[in-house]
Amino acid sequence: MSKSIDQIFVSAKHWLLSWLAGSPDWLIQIASSLVNIFALLAVFLTLFALMSVLERKILGRIQNRYGPNRVGPFGLFQPVADGIKMLIKEDIVPARADKSVHFLAPILIAAAAILALGVIPYGRNMTPFGIDGGILFFFAVGSTTELAVFMAGWGSNNKFSMLGAMRAIAQMFSYELPLFVTVLPIVMVVGSLSPDRIVAAQAEYTYGLVPRWFVFTPWGAAAFILFFVAGLAESNRTPFDVPEGESEIVAGHMTEYSGFKYATFFMAEYIGMFAISGLGLTLFLGGWHAPARVLEFLPSYLWFFGKLSVLLMVYVWVRGTLPRTRIDQIMNLAWKFMVPMAFTCVIAAAVWHYAGRGLRGWLWSLIVIASVYTLLSIVLDTRRKFAPRVYRFAE
Amino acid sequence: MTPTLQGFLIASAALFSIGLLAALSRRHAIFILIGIEMMLAAANLNFIAFWRFGQQHQPPVGVMIALFSIAIAAAEAAVGLAIVIAVYRHYRSTNVDEFNQLRG
Amino acid sequence: MNTGAFIAIAIVTLSAAMAAATLRKLMHAALSFALAIVGLAAFFFLVGAEFVGLALVFIYIGAVAVLIVFTILLTRRDVEKDHGFKWGGVVIAAAVFAGLTWSILKTQSTAIVAPQIRALTVKQIGQALMTTYVWPMQCVGLLLTAALIGALLLVIEEKP
Numbered sequence: 001m002s003k004s005i006d007q008i009f010v011s012a013k014h015w016l017l018s019w020l021a022g023s024p025d026w027l028i029q030i031a032s033s034l035v036n037i038f039a040l041l042a043v044f045l046t047l048f049a050l051m052s053v054l055e056r057k058i059l060g061r062i063q064n065r066y067g068p069n070r071v072g073p074f075g076l077f078q079p080v081a082d083g084i085k086m087l088i089k090e091d092i093v094p095a096r097a098d099k100s101v102h103f104l105a106p107i108l109i110a111a112a113a114i115l116a117l118g119v120i121p122y123g124r125n126m127t128p129f130g131i132d133g134g135i136l137f138f139f140a141v142g143s144t145t146e147l148a149v150f151m152a153g154w155g156s157n158n159k160f161s162m163l164g165a166m167r168a169i170a171q172m173f174s175y176e177l178p179l180f181v182t183v184l185p186i187v188m189v190v191g192s193l194s195p196d197r198i199v200a201a202q203a204e205y206t207y208g209l210v211p212r213w214f215v216f217t218p219w220g221a222a223a224f225i226l227f228f229v230a231g232l233a234e235s236n237r238t239p240f241d242v243p244e245g246e247s248e249i250v251a252g253h254m255t256e257y258s259g260f261k262y263a264t265f266f267m268a269e270y271i272g273m274f275a276i277s278g279l280g281l282t283l284f285l286g287g288w289h290a291p292a293r294v295l296e297f298l299p300s301y302l303w304f305f306g307k308l309s310v311l312l313m314v315y316v317w318v319r320g321t322l323p324r325t326r327i328d329q330i331m332n333l334a335w336k337f338m339v340p341m342a343f344t345c346v347i348a349a350a351v352w353h354y355a356g357r358g359l360r361g362w363l364w365s366l367i368v369i370a371s372v373y374t375l376l377s378i379v380l381d382t383r384r385k386f387a388p389r390v391y392r393f394a395e
Numbered sequence: 396m397t398p399t400l401q402g403f404l405i406a407s408a409a410l411f412s413i414g415l416l417a418a419l420s421r422r423h424a425i426f427i428l429i430g431i432e433m434m435l436a437a438a439n440l441n442f443i444a445f446w447r448f449g450q451q452h453q454p455p456v457g458v459m460i461a462l463f464s465i466a467i468a469a470a471e472a473a474v475g476l477a478i479v480i481a482v483y484r485h486y487r488s489t490n491v492d493e494f495n496q497l498r499g
Numbered sequence: 500m501n502t503g504a505f506i507a508i509a510i511v512t513l514s515a516a517m518a519a520a521t522l523r524k525l526m527h528a529a530l531s532f533a534l535a536i537v538g539l540a541a542f543f544f545l546v547g548a549e550f551v552g553l554a555l556v557f558i559y560i561g562a563v564a565v566l567i568v569f570t571i572l573l574t575r576r577d578v579e580k581d582h583g584f585k586w587g588g589v590v591i592a593a594a595v596f597a598g599l600t601w602s603i604l605k606t607q608s609t610a611i612v613a614p615q616i617r618a619l620t621v622k623q624i625g626q627a628l629m630t631t632y633v634w635p636m637q638c639v640g641l642l643l644t645a646a647l648i649g650a651l652l653l654v655i656e657e658k659p
Contacts, residue, residue, distance in 0.1 A: 026501065101526060133621050136553040143561025147533060150568050154526060162572075169565065176561075193621045397612050398505040404603045406509045406542070410516055410535075412596035417520035419588030425570055429519055429532050432563065436539050439555070447546040448613050454627030455619060461551050462624070463632075465558050466639045470646035472563040476570040477650035483574045 006299040009039070010125050036128040040117055048270045049079035055316050062320035082263075089259035094157055097256065101155030106257065106264040109148035113271040115141045120278040121195050123288045123301035134195040135187065138279055139180055142234070145272070146172050149243075149253050152265075156256035164252020167327060168236065168243035174334035175233040175240075181342035182223040182230065185349030186214055186283050195279075199287030208293070213286035218366040219348035224284040226342055228314075231276040233330065236269060237315060239322040240330055277311040278304075336380055344372040403444035410437035424479045424489045428472065435468045504545060512538030525571050533564040546613070550621050 004011070013035050020028050053068060053076060060067025068075035093102055119134035121127040131137055146169050153165020187193055190201045204212045214220035233240040244252035254265045281287065285307055288300035325333075348365035355361035377383070410433060417430030439461045446457025483489050515538055518531035536559040543552030603609055628636050 098526065101530065131549060133550050133553050136557065140553045140557040143557055146565050147560060150565065151530065398502050400609045400611050401603055402505060404609060405600055406513065408596055408599035408603065409513050412592045413513065413516040413520050415595055416588050416592035419591055420585045423525065425525060425567060426528065429528065429567065433516055433519065433535065436536065440539060440542055443543055443546055443548050443551060448611055451616050454631050455623065458548055458551055458619065458624060459627060459632055462554060463635060463639055465554055466643060469558050469562055470643050472566055473646050473650045476566050477653035479570055480573055481653045489574050
């Protein structure tokens with residue numbers, strides 16, 4: 001029974017495709033891809049709508065106010081109202097803008113974000129496009145975002161847009177390196193770039209109790225934290241939302257966009273956030289596996305989306321808690337702390353592997369990470385930097 | 396029906412010629428770089444096509460050469476564009492016809 | 500592999516490449532170049548060299564195209580000027596294309612269809628890189644580091 005519920009979407013797709021039985025191969029292949037694409041879009045656009053209202057409500061609670069509560073029950077129809085508002089707004093293109101580039105930028109950025117969703121396993125046998133180099137595909141597609149942001153900044157022919165685009169690209173480049181390097185230990189340990197294999201490698205339980213997720217090893221925990229922070233920066237979320245800091249440069253590269261194009265940027269940002277959280281939980285949090293053997297009767301996709309919502313809530317929580325950082329602080333964090341720590345994770349994973357993947361490896365990799373962390377904090381002089389600030393001229 | 400090796404080779408030759416056209420005709424340094432990159436990429440397509448249509452070896456030599464050539468193209472682009480910027484600072488121009496003095 | 504996909508990809512790639520070579524606006528040309536690279540990666544996917552296609556997109560779009568647009572940005576005072584177009588290049592390129600096509604069509608051994616092969620996995624490429632090609636890979640790493648340092652030294656502003 002639980003097995004058929006677990007596979008309900010897979011069987012539904014097979015049932016749909018059985019209508020085409022007897023057609024040529026390429027037609028079935030195209031139809032299968034289209035079914036996957038429509039399912040992805042339906043699920044994630046709904047999630048986007050839901051997320052946009054939930055985020056505002058949770059932010060409201062954090063900041064001791066109500067948040068949207070006028071449209072529909074508990075304000076749940078707010079995204080519909082927002083969508084209608086965005087659609088009927090005038091679409092303004094600056095007179096001196098590079099029209100085609102200005103037009104293509106939001107399309108490219110949304111396409112890249114949606115494509116990246118395609119390689120994540122959402123449940124047992126539920127990877128939309130199971131290609132062998134899935135992780136590389138994710139990052140290859142993600143890297144086109146930088147070009148799209150640049151196009152938006154250049155095409156708008158506006159100083160704020162260009163400044164915002166430069167900031168965004170500098171930030172994305174700096175954080176792409178730690179993001180990519182923190183994935184390396186997983187790829188090394190599993191020996192595969194395919195997300196399915198990585199999920200399969202986290203299936204068992206140590207001592208029948210603790211799931212064998214990579215986040216429960218010292219290098220995995222460190223890499224997960226680094227990955228999460230880098231993911232925050234990649235998806236331009238607070239505290240790394242300098243590229244679109246409203247109080248400084250209007251809206252960064254989106255300044256000259258209005259109406260539906262602006263909504264597309266907004267959507268791409270959220271979908272990028274879903275994609276990066278989905279990849280993070282696939283890599284470190286066991287993908288769609290249940291956290292305990294007794295809970296395995298629940299279908300796999302429920303676990304995936306449960307974990308995804310927890311991660312997204314952390315994103316909102318971080319946004320509601322932390323103030324915006326300065327651009328130089330962002331760059332320093334990336335290059336002086338995150339890149340060395342990410343490479344340390346690679347070394348710690350190798351140590352873990354050669355010390356036998358057991359308790360001994362656990363301790364040794366912990367020692368490696370702790371010693372490098374201590375060394376870095378001495379070299380970077382964090383004790384002085386994070387000390388209570390002394391105001392010499394004020395007060 | 397499937398495409399033959401000839402199809403791939405002709406596509407690659409066309410890409411190479413377009414790259415050559417960009418490198419020879421345009422006078423802007425960045426266009427010339429784009430042309431060179433395109434020629435390198437066309438060569439990659441040839442390597443991959445010969446790997447796919449030829450005898451299968453282990454390791455896959457054509458794929459390996461293509462990977463190395465991509466890495467080298469990246470290095471070439473970085474240095475080439477750095478040279479463009481350095482020269483632009485000096486001459487205030489990116490037109491290769493105006494770079495006609497060795498001394499600065 | 501099917502011919503329809505091949506022709507579609509070829510048309511997209513070659514027209515994007517043509518646009519990259521001939522468009523007047525530099526930014527448009529750079530973006531067409533990026534599109535041509537995506538088309539080339541599609542060729543690689545078509546023949547089953549997925550890893551190379553992904554590496555191509557990752558490096559060319561994520562790094563080379565962004566570098567090119569940044570260079571355009573940094574030298575943008577000069578971008579608007581017309582730089583002229585030499586028609587001699589067209590003749591030479593056409594001659595090269597004609598010669599290559601003639602020799603390809605003349606060679607009978609190239610008129611073959613692809614044999615059935617087992618899919619090339621990332622694992623095979625990784626093993627080859629770590630065994631047979633380990634020294635070339637180290638050399639490429641050294642080359643990239645040297646290029647990084649060299650590019651930085653070239654563009655660094657001299658202190659007056």
